[in-house]
Amino acid sequence: MVKMSVDSTAQQTIQTAALKSDRFRLEREADWIRLDEIITKMEKGKARRLSDDDILALPALYRTTLSSLSIARDSSLDADLIAYLEGLALRSYFTVYGTQTSFARWLKEFFSGSWSRAVREIKLDIWIALSVMIAGTLLGYTLVAGDSDWFYALVPGNFADVRVPGASEEALRGTLFSAKEQDGLGVFAAYLFSNNAQVAILAFALGFAFAVPSILLLIHNMALLGAMLWVFAQRGLSTEFIGWLSIHGTTELFAILLAGAAGIHVGRSIAFPGAKSHLVAAKEAGMRSAVVMVGVVILLICAGLLEGFARQLIIDTALRYVIGGSMLVFWLLYFFVFRHNQMESGQ
Structure with missing residues (x-):
């Protein structure tokens, strides 16, 4: 019951x-x-x-x-x-509340304004990163010039073939212009690209630690380049070496510059948030820097294509400077002149 x-x-x-x-x-x-x-x-x-x-x-x-x-x-x-x-x-x-946009529309907006605008918004950090990179290059050059043993501490051992302190002009020139000898320098170029890509990612990712690791990475990376530059400069081949590097180097180093600036921007915003809270400042800086880093990936892809094709096909120093210089001018116009004027005229 x-x-x-x-x-x-x-x-x-x-x-x-x-x-x-x-x-x-x-x-x-x-x-x-x-x-x-x-x-x-x-x-x-x-x-x-x-x-x-x-x-x-x-x-x-x-x-x-x-x-x-x-x-x-x-x-x-x-x-x-x-x-x-x-x-x-x-x-x-x-x-x-979500963002209603297609990938094609996002891509158009990215290239037509948002990327260049994000870069201009971190202009101060770009100047800081540029100063650090120049200082790193000078540091590497000066250290090796004072004591050639520094070269072996800065440059990986697997590249210490003919491109070492004391190498003859003929041997060094052969690595820049001789088709037979380009394989070794090509390996070095491939190493630089791979290394610079890693530095770009790390310089941004470690920026949250008040930008200190980002700055140290930039210094170390550019010291390697400064050390190699001294090896060619000691035989009067600095112009030829810079020309060889400029084909892809202007784009590649510009990518490093922006990545380092993005990391510094995040770190600086956390360290000096101003009137904003640390969380808000970090969030805004992170979003702005993330847009810059999407562009850095594109720059590295462009540099990889230039390194893989143009560098191997063009052996005339003047033409190398024309290509490298043209790429640098293009990026500077894109980020700081053309887009800036276009947006101002539209207001």
Whole structure:
């Protein structure tokens, strides 16, 4: 008798809950269905087919759905209903508040303004990074000039063939112009590209530590280049070496410069947030620097293509300078002249 009474009570509880859930659904289901239809059209790219009433009702329908979801959870209503409302609320959130843009549109905006604007916004950090890179090059050059043993500490041992302190002019010139001897220098160029790509990523990633690791990475990386420059300069081949390097080096080093500046920007924003909180300053700097780093990847890809093809096909020093200098001028115009004037004229 007691068991039958318990079973009856359980059935009544279930029936009451089901009735409550059905009533809840009937009272609000029309709004959910309308919201679902609007969201579905927008997800399919048919937003233009929506009426003005639907567009104006979208925020209110979204808030109504959130309210329904909250009540459903608090009242422990049907699990399927809760799952449906959660899915509808999530889709609505991305539609109402999410960034509505295609990849093609994002790419167009990136190249036509957002990348160059992000670079200009960290101009101070670019000057800091440039100063550090120049100092690193001078440091490597000076150290090796004072004591040639520093060369072996700065340059990896697997590149210590003919390009070492004391090498003859003929041997060094052969590495720059002789097709037979270019393989060794090509390996060195490939190493520089790989190393610089790693430095770019690390210089940005470690910027959060008040930019100190980023600065040290830039100094060490450029000291290697300074050491190698001295080896060629001691035989009067600095012009030829810089020309050989400039084909891909102007783009590659520009990428290093921007990556280092992005890391410094993050670190400097954390160390000196100004009137903002540390968290807000770090967030804004991180978002700005992330845009710059997307561009750095593009620069490194361009440098890799130049290193892989133009450097091996062109052996005339003057032409090497023309290509390297043209690339540098192009990037400077793109970031600091052309886009800047274009945006000002549009205001």
